[in-house]
Amino acid sequence: xxxxxxxxxxxxxxxxxxxxxxxxxxxxxxxxxxxxxxxxxxxxxxxxxxxxxxxxxxxxxxxxxxxxxxxxxxxxxxxxxxxxxxxxxxxxxxxxxxxxxxxxxxxxxxxxxxxxxxx
Numbered sequence: 001x002x003x004x005x006x007x008x009x010x011x012x013x014x015x016x017x018x019x020x021x022x023x024x025x026x027x028x029x030x031x032x033x034x035x036x037x038x039x040x041x042x043x044x045x046x047x048x049x050x051x052x053x054x055x056x057x058x059x060x061x062x063x064x065x066x067x068x069x070x071x072x073x074x075x076x077x078x079x080x081x082x083x084x085x086x087x088x089x090x091x092x093x094x095x096x097x098x099x100x101x102x103x104x105x106x107x108x109x110x111x112x113x114x115x116x117x118x119x
Contacts, residue, residue: 015055016107018046022062023104029066030096040066054112061103061113068118069096095119 022039029036043059043066050056069092076089098119106113 015046015050015053016110018042019050019055019058019107020104022059023100023107026062026066026100030093036066054110057112057115058103058107060115061099064115065096065099065103069099 022042025035025039025042029039040063043062047056047059047063050059072092072095073089076085076087076092079085079088103113
């Protein structure tokens with residue numbers, strides 16, 4: 001008996017599911033930075049695959065949210081010495097939550113997000 005084995009093609013990851021996972025990881029990144037790093041790496045890896053879709057805009061949005069949030073958190077942390085850092089740090093935290101929430105709602109509605117606005 002000679003059986004030919006044909007490889008089963010792996011199913012392509014649904015872009016909406018993939019983007020949902022990244023949003024969830026970004027949210028978890030608020031508590032542990034490791035999840036945020038995993039999310040940003042995933043966003044960079046899949047960004048070009050989603051070009052021409054609403055999910056591409058979400059990748060750009062998530063990448064910008066991550067980097068702007070990280071910079072604001074670092075500045076806030078450094079300035080905690082003179083107490084204004086707490087305000088910056090908390091404002092950055094709230095802004096990050098707002099961006100993730102707005103982006104996730106738009107994702108669930110299959111709508112694009114603005115890649116140029118900061119709010």
